[in-house]
Amino acid sequence: MLSVVPTPVTVRAPSKVNLHLAVGDLREDGYHELRTVFQALSLSDEVSVVPADALSVQVRGADAALVPADSTNLAWRAAELVAARAGREPAVAIMIDKGIPVAGGMAGGSADAAATLVALDALWHLGLGRDELDELAAELGSDVPFCLHGGIAIGTGRGEHLVPVLSRHTFHWVLALAKDGLSTPVVFRELDRLRAEGNPRRVDGTDELLHALAGGDPHVLAPLLGNDLQAAALSLNPALRRTLRAGVEAGALAGIVSGSGPTCAFLCADEDAAVTVSAELAGAGVCRTVRVASGPVHGARVVGASTP
Numbered sequence: 001m002l003s004v005v006p007t008p009v010t011v012r013a014p015s016k017v018n019l020h021l022a023v024g025d026l027r028e029d030g031y032h033e034l035r036t037v038f039q040a041l042s043l044s045d046e047v048s049v050v051p052a053d054a055l056s057v058q059v060r061g062a063d064a065a066l067v068p069a070d071s072t073n074l075a076w077r078a079a080e081l082v083a084a085r086a087g088r089e090p091a092v093a094i095m096i097d098k099g100i101p102v103a104g105g106m107a108g109g110s111a112d113a114a115a116t117l118v119a120l121d122a123l124w125h126l127g128l129g130r131d132e133l134d135e136l137a138a139e140l141g142s143d144v145p146f147c148l149h150g151g152i153a154i155g156t157g158r159g160e161h162l163v164p165v166l167s168r169h170t171f172h173w174v175l176a177l178a179k180d181g182l183s184t185p186v187v188f189r190e191l192d193r194l195r196a197e198g199n200p201r202r203v204d205g206t207d208e209l210l211h212a213l214a215g216g217d218p219h220v221l222a223p224l225l226g227n228d229l230q231a232a233a234l235s236l237n238p239a240l241r242r243t244l245r246a247g248v249e250a251g252a253l254a255g256i257v258s259g260s261g262p263t264c265a266f267l268c269a270d271e272d273a274a275v276t277v278s279a280e281l282a283g284a285g286v287c288r289t290v291r292v293a294s295g296p297v298h299g300a301r302v303v304g305a306s307t308p
């Protein structure tokens with residue numbers, strides 16, 4: 001008798017860089033009020049789901065050993081959440097192909113959570129609407145809604161309220177991945193400590209930055225990039241100063257810490273410049289490895305229902 005092998009559904013989800021990240025006050029719920037401009041980058045994860053007897057997570061890729069393969073994995077939590085919403089058992093095997101650095105400030109776990117929501121919506125033919133997916137995403141983490149949407153967006157609240165920003169231009173980046181990750185809550189706490197002690201400089205408004213995005217000239221955009229968490233990430237990992245300097249010396253237009261770090265993101269003039277900067281940075285010995293990426297790219301999206 002022929003047995004039917006289930007076909008996996010595969011979803012690709014992007015990483016992100018915060019072009020602008022203004023951190024406001026600490027709220028009573030333990031989160032900080034944010035205003036941020038996200039851009040989705042081509043460095044991405046792929047998540048495949050297939051029916052199974054019980055829920056499981058497997059992770060592949062260079063950083064796989066750093067990712068929990070249990071119920072603390074954000075993809076696992078996303079599967080439980082969609083299953084509860086659909087009133088069914090989360091009986092799926094989840095395979096994560098990791099391209100996004102772990103604990104790097106590039107929303108890797110959030111990308112996997114967003115990808116799992118989209119994959120299970122497709123696998124189980126749930127027909128969840130945008131609003132429902134957004135609501136589930138926001139329950140999973142502050143960055144998950146953006147990983148669903150992709151593109152460029154302004155995020156407010158704890159980052160989950162999104163307004164899309166239209167841009168017809170592609171920007172080219174080099175990412176310097178660090179040896180060790182930084183914990184997001186620890187970086188926010190360090191910023192609170194620095195602010196209690198003194199008055200670290202805060203980023204300006206976003207008007208000029210949004211204008212520069214519309215114009216598409218990376219030379220205009222470069223000096224407008226800013227991140228309030230950068231001072232905290234540098235305080236916890238002072239070696240990042242050297243990485244930031246090396247990227248600019250290698251020819252990048254500007255370098256910033258991505259989100260809570262420690263990945264450093266360098267904006268380059270064009271694709272050729274990004275390749276040159278990445279080669280120089282790789283040889284400078286200031287980071288674990290380098291990647292070239294571009295953005296904006298789309299959010300979590302089905303890329304295949306392939307035969308295994």
Ligand SMILES: C[C@@](CO)(OP(=O)(O)O)[C@H](O)COP(=O)(O)OP(=O)(O)OC[C@H]1O[C@@H](n2ccc(N)nc2=O)[C@H](O)[C@@H]1O
Nearest residue numbers: 030031032105106107141142143158159184185188259260
């Ligand atoms: C800083 C940012 C910038 O985009 O991203 P990363 O650099 O970590 O990727 C985000 O705000 C991170 O979002 P995400 O990683 O989803 O964080 P969550 O799981 O929601 O929160 C983890 C912890 O970070 C702190 N947190 C997060 C968001 C926020 N607006 N204020 C906070 O203080 C809280 O201590 C919270 O418990």
Ligand SMILES: Nc1ncnc2c1ncn2[C@@H]1O[C@H](COP(=O)(O)OP(=O)(O)O)[C@@H](O)[C@H]1O
Nearest residue numbers: 072073074102103104105106107108109110112
């Ligand atoms: N699917 C996942 N991918 C990566 N990390 C995950 C995942 N699920 C849970 N984690 C945990 O979340 C932590 C933060 O990871 P990540 O989302 O990559 O970084 P960041 O919050 O800096 O963007 C990791 O150290 C890991 O323990």
